[in-house]
Amino acid sequence: MLEFKRGLFIGRFQPVHFGHMHAIKSTLSFVEELVIIIGSAQFSYTVDNPFTAGERVEMIKLAAFEEGISCDRLFVIPISDVQSHSLWVSHVKSRSPSFEVVFTGNSFVKLLFEDGGFEVRNITLWKREKFNATEIRKKMIGGGNWEELVPKSVADFIKKIDGVRRVKIRVSND
């Protein structure tokens, strides 16, 4: 019997990488089910948010399959930002199945959910300096080896939708 019935994990997943998958697997040892929130869902085709919410949903599914995680234990839900931070916890609550605990490595997310009355568990992101989306997008732009930082199925998907071109063009126009 796991410690919690259901937990919450939040990311932007631009793109999904091994750091995310490591955190998700760790979290799944504490909870029976995990709600994965895809934040800033309204953005795409920007420097920081190249992929649409739908593409990010698809990447998470591909990565979960590749890593042997059953979708029966996951909920994957895209959520747009709200302008007012003080409404954000309520916004997440209204779009998510009920949850008992939030897993995050971000002290601001921690503050908001604690002020909203939730239990929050700190998670340490695995090799964060290496596995983080900003670095991966930089490697995409500069021609570095970004493929080794993401699951193979995710790398293939990004190539199929010509995702690197999207990131590069955006930077050259800003």
Added chain:
Amino acid sequence: MLEFKRGLFIGRFQPVHFGHMHAIKSTLSFVEELVIIIGSAQFSYTVDNPFTAGERVEMIKLAAFEEGISCDRLFVIPISDVQSHSLWVSHVKSRSPSFEVVFTGNSFVKLLFEDGGFEVRNITLWKREKFNATEIRKKMIGGGNWEELVPKSVADFIKKIDGVRRVKIRVSND
């Protein structure tokens, strides 16, 4: 080998009932994976939309489990309305994994997706006069036997969150 890689099915699921589940199972005989869009996700606590998007996600999961449908073949994605109908197909596309075909029994949804360049298949909703959400909410208000029209796990969930009270109060205040 199924006919399509991925299809789309749209509903408001207020609440999930046997008509939905019948349609989803029929559709799954044509597609390998099905994207289930929860429409009007921004509404809750209204007469027509009593349940939050998160509650509706949870009901679909419960019903799929009860009916023996694996979540590995499903994507369940809440989507808010957009004010302009001419943007709606693009909005759905941006929030959903890519899909090749739309299944719908609604001629307006058909028109919008056809004008957006998609293949649309008509589906006939099973015993629509009996299994439809408006009738179910009416039975909730009037004290009829609504439980027999929805999967047992969905009925239990609605009772747990005191959903019938919510529907009744709203009506008495409008």
Added chain:
Amino acid sequence: MLEFKRGLFIGRFQPVHFGHMHAIKSTLSFVEELVIIIGSAQFSYTVDNPFTAGERVEMIKLAAFEEGISCDRLFVIPISDVQSHSLWVSHVKSRSPSFEVVFTGNSFVKLLFEDGGFEVRNITLWKREKFNATEIRKKMIGGGNWEELVPKSVADFIKKIDGVRRVKIRVSND
């Protein structure tokens, strides 16, 4: 010593009438300070919401002065609607000084605040069939004696801004 430090009272005040003032005075016997929320603040020049939020603020001030209520005990705060009812309690909390109790005669407001974790006290609106804004606007349109239902300073204010013309024109155009 009063029972609560601070309470909340919500209305649309289209326009302010004796029913509102009666409720506010009753409430002030339980709380040291009262937050008066002007709901649907974004609307004006409509059939149901003829007056701007600013005009409604001014009417409340005039009526409080006429009734001998010190503004030192009141907060008067206009709040726009939010599209999603499940965000509304958080929205009110973020725009209002903190409060411990909500006074309302509306069972839907009661439900939302109770689901949001607040204590809610029922208030019975005084002679509601006579003192209610819908009836007052009907009398304005039909030429009835609406002035006797509102404080004199409010009636004078409505005449000064030609408020009755506004209500009448709107109806004739809908």
Added chain:
Amino acid sequence: MLEFKRGLFIGRFQPVHFGHMHAIKSTLSFVEELVIIIGSAQFSYTVDNPFTAGERVEMIKLAAFEEGISCDRLFVIPISDVQSHSLWVSHVKSRSPSFEVVFTGNSFVKLLFEDGGFEVRNITLWKREKFNATEIRKKMIGGGNWEELVPKSVADFIKKIDGVRRVKIRVSND
């Protein structure tokens, strides 16, 4: 020399009909240039607003050409609604070239622009019971002779985009 440098005329143009064209031509005998505002520009594919803003722009151009009105004297500008009526005049001002006078047959539009400090001229709509868009859409649905109520180029355009189907489907789904 005409009386005014520039005037404003507002409609929804769902669709453009002879009543609109008659009013525009009358107005052009008072002003050197006329700004034609296409209101409720955000709507399309609804019962009351079947055509997109772009389609309505195109219809006005076609009708002006057919009626021999030079586009050099016209500005045609789609404008979305704003939620708050008290902001609407400012909204129109910010989207339109400056204008000195408003021509309208609607007493509510008159009230808003007069409260906003503009000169407003009443126009009497020509055979309004016959030439009005609601009646035209009803004829489209019921199979009546709507074509005789609109310029020929507009009727041809509506047929080309299959506009009647759009109006009919929407009604059958509501």
Added chain:
Amino acid sequence: MLEFKRGLFIGRFQPVHFGHMHAIKSTLSFVEELVIIIGSAQFSYTVDNPFTAGERVEMIKLAAFEEGISCDRLFVIPISDVQSHSLWVSHVKSRSPSFEVVFTGNSFVKLLFEDGGFEVRNITLWKREKFNATEIRKKMIGGGNWEELVPKSVADFIKKIDGVRRVKIRVSND
């Protein structure tokens, strides 16, 4: 008899400080009543806008009481930004009791209200380099003596809601 019936003063009040109170008291020697607009009301929990609109309302009340200013002469109204600057003056007008004069030390606010047809009086902010909210938030982050720059009741309130933690966390996450 004072020069004006009612004036307007605008600030973000993040947080309320002695510079604000000095300006408000000066202004009250020209007007019988003062409307205090709390701008950017939709923001909170950001680096530049740590406090909610409701918290800022409460701070102004506390400071007014501490400084001996009667609330009977004040209106305190939170207002969200609008995306379009050309609508902002109309937005303020619709949310505020009518006013005859605007007091501001900001040349952009002056431009907008002058273009909107209002009389604008320049006010010189008292010791602006010392009493300004940006400096106060910097001191909160760096551990400086911010308490001496705000009324004691405001400092106590900020401590009660753990406001300094909020400012610090936000900075460390940006």
Added chain:
Amino acid sequence: MLEFKRGLFIGRFQPVHFGHMHAIKSTLSFVEELVIIIGSAQFSYTVDNPFTAGERVEMIKLAAFEEGISCDRLFVIPISDVQSHSLWVSHVKSRSPSFEVVFTGNSFVKLLFEDGGFEVRNITLWKREKFNATEIRKKMIGGGNWEELVPKSVADFIKKIDGVRRVKIRVSND
């Protein structure tokens, strides 16, 4: 016979300058009619977007007249931004008469319209380092000769509305 029935050209026109007019004239040798989209229409009175959409419409009309371009071949349509780039092409389509080709010198606009299924033609902007709006606004602020970079009627219009003051004040307040 020209190559295309109708093309699209997009700019922000802050302000209209000779580079725009050169591009518009070049484009008119390929298309019978040209839709000119005024982007970011919701902004005005900012550093980057000093002029309202309405002022920009007026400038384009003035410049077209000065350059001898008949308005009968032009559509000039202001369009607000949408938050989500993946909806932007649909947004433009819904607000514009139908078009077959897009002319742009911007690789991001090219990407979006190509992903949306449109033919896109590259245009080389004429002496871009000299004729661009950012440089023109800098000259306005710094006192340089901006008038020589825009059509004379546009320069006269900017002076009439005191546009340079607007640009300067905004900068000094940011």
